[in-house]
Amino acid sequence: MVPSDVGLRQTGCGAVTWRGLRNRFGIAAPRVAVRAHVPWYWRALATGLVLSLSVAFGAWLYDLVREVTGRDGHSPEQVRVLRERIVELEQELVAARSSTSAGGSALQIERTTQEELARQVKLLEEEKARLREDLALFENLAATEAAAAGLTIRGLHVEPDKSPGQYRYRLLVALQGATKEREFKGSLQLAVSLRRGDKNDMLTLPAAKDPDRQRFALSFRHFRRVEGTFQVPEGTVPISVEVRLLQDGATKASQSVTL
DSSP: OHHHHHHHHHHHHHHHHHHHHHHHHSTTSOOOOOOOOOOHHHHHHHHHHHHHHHHHHHHHHHHHHHHHHTOSSSHHHHHHHHHHHHHHHHHHHHHHHHHHHHHHHHHHHHHHHHHHHHHHHHHHHHHHHHHHHHHHHHHHHHHHTTTOOEEEEEEEEEEEOSSTTEEEEEEEEEEEGGGGGSOEEEEEEEEEEEEETTEEEEEEESOTTOTTGGGGEEEESSEEEEEEEEEOOTTOEEEEEEEEEEETTEEEEEEEEEO
């Protein structure tokens, strides 16, 4: 019986020993950090270096703040110079803008002047062409005066105007022969042939109830240059225009032109 007790105690001791080893070296064992040994003088040197860098950075930052805020002995002069330079730059910028504006204004004036001159040249050319046309008409009237007598219409022209659907006409009316001593008093009438799609239509101006009929009234003694405009309905195209001189409701002269 004695050996049996001893075996139990050994078995129990063995179990305790194995459990202790497992707790010390197993998964549940506490972690151990292995660090290299650093001598104390190296640590002191590193600490001193960090402190020196901190002091140097603080001194640099302090000097920078003094320069920016003007608290240094030389900073007010530097600030004054910088301010003067800023003022000079602002003045140069204003001068540059003024020069640019003046140059742009001069360019605009030159462009406007050129456009105005071109417009005047165009008007003069048109006036010159009309005068030449009138001269040719007068020469023709003088040549045919003995052969023909009465009212005549010469030089009828119809052309598109600036606005869509608007047309401008011009013509010369004259009294020839013995009738030129009398004064003509009547009106002008326009008969405009129109095309709308595949259909033809007629526009008579002035209309029967046109409140502006007075602008077609006409009176002259020898000759007169007549100019005006008319508007066609939207969607129509003029094909031809006939101009009539009316007196007391009767047609005294007429001339037509195909567009």
